[in-house]
Amino acid sequence: MSSPLWSLDEIVAATGARIGRGFDKATGASIDTRTLEPGDLYFAIKGDVHDGHDFVPGALEKGAAGAVVSEEKAPAFASDRLIVVPDVLEAMRQLGRAARKRTDAKIVAITGSVGKTGTKEAMRLALSRQGATHASVASYNNHWGVPLTLSRMPRGTEFGVFEIGMNHAHEILPLTAMVRPHVAVITTIEPVHIEFFPSLWGIADAKGEIFSGLEPGGTAVINRDSPYFERMKAHALASAAGRVISFGEQEAADIRAERIVVKPDQSLVEARVFGQLLSYRIGTAGRHIALNSLSVLAACHALGVDLAQVAVSFADLKPPVGRGERTMLSIDGDEALLIDESYNANPASMRAALANLGAMELNGQARRLAVLGDMKELGEKGPALHEGLAEAIEANNIDLVFAAGPLMKNLVDRLPEAKVAAHAGTSAELIDVVCAAIRPGDAVTVKGSLSMKMALVVKALKERYGASPTANALKG
Template sequence: MRGGTGGRRTVNALAHTLRWPRAASDDTRLALWTADEIAAATGGTASGAFQVSGVEMDSRDVQAGDLFVALKGEAMDGHRFLDAAFRNGAAAAIVDRPVDYPHVLVADTGKALHALAAAARARVTARIVGVTGSVGKTGVKEAIFTALERTSRGATHRSVRSYNNHVGVPLSLSRMPPRSRYGVFEMGMNHANEIRGLTTQVKPHVAVITTIAPAHIENLGSMEAIADAKAEIFDGLQKGGTAVIPADSEHFEQLRDAALAHGARVLSFGRKPHADMRLLDAIPQANGGALVTASMGTIGLCYTVSEPGEHWIDNSLCVMAAVHAAGGDLGAAGLALAEMGGLKGRGARFRVAAPGGHALLIDESYNANPASMRATLQQLGQTPASRRIAVLGSMKELGDFAPAFHAQLLEPVTAAKVDYAVLVGEEMTALAREMGKAHTESLGNAPQFAHCANAGEAIAALQEYGLTGGDAVLVKGSNSVGLARVVDHFTARTS
């Protein structure tokens, strides 16, 4: 750049950053909670003055400065772990009996956690995004967080892991700093009316439904009932809020009407012509991701999605719509999608040492339902490999629908050109039966397979088959099947 004297000017990036305009929240105290604030929020009595920097309910996860909430359940009492919590650095605890540590004494620690969550939500001016859906909610939540975090100067908060239930949501809310500019919270359910109880705590300005699929159909009975249960997220939507919903879903009208009934602005995403955030083109990239072109009204978007699979193209549209609705920066969102890596149990990829080089292991061990099984098997089929191996665990909470849904996996397994399948769990009997028939009828051209009772047997089956360089291995199943053990076993030799 030419200066007035013809010399060169240099821009000091650090100095420019330090001159970033101040926000009102910059003057907010850094401590998460003081003793007086906790006592006022919970109606309890503080043992003395203290400050805490975090909130935790598991003594094993406590870090220095945390507030330990001694929750009581049917089989466990957190008060038994007070010594461990304070050994790990807890600054104070919420308890229902006097103790010799700094504390706030309350009548009921569970109710106190909910009260603290309500106080945390009430004191922030942040834009809040709530995320639910049958498939992809954790990945979408993480992507929205990463997108908003890029431009919020570290002032974006989210629920960690899959803290999306009646304990995880209030815990995540209670951890939200008063300086937050954005908050992103995941909400899950197994039964009707569960999301209603969560969304009324979160009070989102943007309510996101990723997709509707037959997860938890055992408890809900029909796809329509699942859509109704997910639409409960609109019950907590703030006045003038936005509902982000999938335009491609056969339940689009059901979700749209539910959102409109709550006075929401509806912003849809997908591939259909009526989608507000609409996919125009997606070009596969060498790393398995895609270069995406999309439009939203007069806004044109072109960005890279690093995560592989067609489902992540759809997820990216959902993320873009949510970020726009929250008032975030779409350019920053595009950069975030280009840089994201897979989450443990939800798409993380590992290079595993094997004879002749390395095998690729795709970790999808945390969750599974018919829709996500098909999506990840399709992804496996598109992954360059000398051999494709699928370790598939039972899909839980399908009830009477389970045999049919498991048997129907034969088609995506075959389409993915799987060379060897390891089926794990009793529910996989239906797929094993179909594979046996296909193997006989096709005179040996169907995938080889083994049916195992548990993760230990699956490890043995894989070891007997033998991984070689160039293999691609998908590990996918409901969390309770325990296939993370398979991932841990083989990634112990990653490089």
């Protein structure tokens, strides 16, 4: 029988908690009663909308091993299975630090303006073929997501993969200090959350904070194609890093893509890894995905992992939900392709999505349709960055654009009238017009910031026309 994730004594040693009767051990950790599993330790953290203490009774009824509650709120509950602490979030951090301290795992941390989650998933897949691997769930990369992921890490983990995000300067510093990675990766620097920074240089500096947490002698992995490469490298050299590895398409990159071929459901890559040729197939489409795969090779090289096996693992990579998932819709006895990019959006990822749509080779009178929602947190640059998407629309031969949100009006006004199918205030208002417009053979991409709820359009298309996974359905 495997050992528990946390024993009573370990929790007390890490947090100094006062523990009520009935608690013995925990097999997992959770902050959400909707996904809580029996045996989980439930942390009643206070969020922006809800206070986790309101759900303590439900968590215990659902089979939580115990509930971590604050001293202030504890009197409201029966004492059974309560773990009482001064501050619940800090207790989760303390448990996370304890998990990091007790493990001998090799740890990778990933940040960047674009591609964090996809790169994390590729890293998780590659390392899981080498040994027991623990990784962030979804995009758990913030002030609660990172310590929660750490607190869930089993003591026998061999590799740990952590995604670290930020909206403001200095948010990465405490997170990377908890994770203490052996390898730290920055995918790229783009105008994401630019509303909170004076310039892209500020974003580069904020992302560079990830190197401050590197274990002595660790490795910094940096995008050589970025105009901010030297600035990020300076952050790495000011840290405890013992080595910097670069990746990209530039001749000077240590791990360089010589050739990338993007097909509808896969990407083919020929790369030079410190001069040695390595060819591989990635089981999902996207030039940006192919480039980020180079950072996975770099991290795995730093860890001493067999790169041939890593390259083979890429063939099994599938896009996370809302980040490029492809499904076929059944329309009038034929099919159309739906590309779900609805999870989030920024100028770089929006252009990448349009480029992927443009790479589709369609038959006959089939069209490329883009359903786009506002990109948020761009500040005063928002209108211009939306207007600038017109170039990508034209370059990638997008036939029709369906736009949602006030910022997308800037794009609509810039496009030829024939390319604008509809503009509405919300994604919900686009559902009927998109569903009515799609025809057999079409390819449609749906993308926008999370708050725009573009997933509503995806859901409606799937419900109305059915959905099945695609494999070699269209040529590219």
